[in-house]
Amino acid sequence: MLFTQKLSNLSGLEKKIKSNQFKQARNKFYLKIKSNSYGFINDLYEKKIEYVYSIADKLKNNENIIFLGTGGSSLGGKTLVSIKTNFFLNEKKPQIFFLENVDQVSISGLLDQLNMEKTSVVVISKSGETIETLAQFFFIKKIISKTNNYKKRIYVITENKQSTLKKIQEEEDYLFIEHNKHIGGRYSVFSVVGLLPAAVTSFNIRKFVEGGKKFLKFIENENNFDSFFFSSLAMILLQKKGVNISVIMPYVDNLNNLSFWYKQLWAESIGKKRMGTTPVNSLGTVDQHSQLQLFLDGPRDKFYTIIGRKKINKQTILDCSFGNKNKIEVLHKKSLEILLRAEMDATIQTLQNKKLPVRLFELESVNEESVGSLMMYFFVETIFSCYLVNVNPFDQPAVEEGKILTKKKLKVNEY
Ligand code: PA5
Numbered sequence: 001m002l003f004t005q006k007l008s009n010l011s012g013l014e015k016k017i018k019s020n021q022f023k024q025a026r027n028k029f030y031l032k033i034k035s036n037s038y039g040f041i042n043d044l045y046e047k048k049i050e051y052v053y054s055i056a057d058k059l060k061n062n063e064n065i066i067f068l069g070t071g072g073s074s075l076g077g078k079t080l081v082s083i084k085t086n087f088f089l090n091e092k093k094p095q096i097f098f099l100e101n102v103d104q105v106s107i108s109g110l111l112d113q114l115n116m117e118k119t120s121v122v123v124i125s126k127s128g129e130t131i132e133t134l135a136q137f138f139f140i141k142k143i144i145s146k147t148n149n150y151k152k153r154i155y156v157i158t159e160n161k162q163s164t165l166k167k168i169q170e171e172e173d174y175l176f177i178e179h180n181k182h183i184g185g186r187y188s189v190f191s192v193v194g195l196l197p198a199a200v201t202s203f204n205i206r207k208f209v210e211g212g213k214k215f216l217k218f219i220e221n222e223n224n225f226d227s228f229f230f231s232s233l234a235m236i237l238l239q240k241k242g243v244n245i246s247v248i249m250p251y252v253d254n255l256n257n258l259s260f261w262y263k264q265l266w267a268e269s270i271g272k273k274r275m276g277t278t279p280v281n282s283l284g285t286v287d288q289h290s291q292l293q294l295f296l297d298g299p300r301d302k303f304y305t306i307i308g309r310k311k312i313n314k315q316t317i318l319d320c321s322f323g324n325k326n327k328i329e330v331l332h333k334k335s336l337e338i339l340l341r342a343e344m345d346a347t348i349q350t351l352q353n354k355k356l357p358v359r360l361f362e363l364e365s366v367n368e369e370s371v372g373s374l375m376m377y378f379f380v381e382t383i384f385s386c387y388l389v390n391v392n393p394f395d396q397p398a399v400e401e402g403k404i405l406t407k408k409k410l411k412v413n414e415y
Contacts, residue, residue, distance in 0.1 A: 072185025211372020
């Protein structure tokens with residue numbers, strides 16, 4: 001496997017793997033796989049890589065690419081893009097931006113800096129009706145439509161059905177890319193939605209998809225399934241004992257966005273009928289100086305998922321032979337990577353010592369394949385956990401009320 005999982009403080013729960021709850025949920029998952037019921041999995045085997053690269057090549061002719069979308073229409077792509085790009089600087093050409101919010105101040109702040117003649121816009125919305133995404137588009141349209149040939153630089157990813165966005169795309173003759181109707185928003189990272197932004201960078205989308213497939217192949221074996229998803233069962237069982245929060249904490253900067261992706265996947269899928277744990281994201285080592293005190297000594301209501309990597313290619317050895325030697329000699333001739341590792345291990349050990357439930361996912365190295373496998377792990381875990389608690393992993397009924405209310409408020413000119 002491209003990553004390993006180590007568990008701590010879950011003993012006593014192992015026998016529950018023999019429970020009907022576990023077996024039924026696992027069998028349901030296997031049955032659905034057998035009957036090709038998951039659109040996002042079927043899509044892995046579609047020949048689409050060349051097609052995605054052909055669109056990415058067109059996009060690369062620009063200085064800037066702005067992706068519009070929210071939730072599942074942005075978080076997957078954003079995660080993949082951040083695997084290969086500089087954590088601090090958006091330095092490569094084309095520069096890639098994700099607009100997720102409708103805050104005019106930040107959007108204007110960005111657009112004012114960009115040459116819109118050399119900018120492409122990709123509007124992503126499965127439904128074609130998301131008000132935030134449409135509003136972003138209308139805002140940008142006002143600006144980009146003043147530039148030459150702008151219609152050739154607007155791309156629309158949406159389902160091939162009548163919707164507000166589809167109608168705009170047809171009327172304005174923008175390039176249309178079909179969103180597979182069998183793939184839900186938050187399950188779309190292996191589809192064109194996640195792959196297109198990634199393909200614009202040096203991220204190898206073929207290897208990423210292979211990584212996802214490899215994980216699925218691995219869990220065809222029941223023993224592998226059981227050993228990897230025992231921790232998912234444990235998380236569900238511990239909720240009955242008040243463990244209501246799922247903390248995800250990578251010790252890898254380039255996986256920070258993966259936590260945001262996980263947060264949405266988990267929350268929107270399982271948070272139904274009073275079920276679900278609340279996802280909280282954290283970044284090691286940064287949050288050791290922020291949340292860790294609470295994690296260790298606050299309420300014992302959290303389950304910890306730490307993500308680390310085994311190796312990086314090049315490590316720079318530190319010279320600490322100046323200043324106050326006594327204090328920092330432990331660091332002398334070590335690398336930042338060794339320090340990061342030591343801090344991660346120390347965090348895990350302190351959590352273990354406090355008898356808190358922890359699991360460590362360790363990636364052989366952070367690359368397209370291992371990230372593909374890990375993201376597939378989280379997909380399967382989410383679906384399987386929803387089956388464990390009998391909720392539908394694919395809908396999000398409760399947020400509909402707010403969407404309707406927003407439109408009502410706009411209609412009566414409340415503002
Ligand atoms: O995961 C989901 O289904 C949601 O978070 C959607 O991705 C989000 O609401 C955006 O929807 P759409 O792609 O239809 O604009």
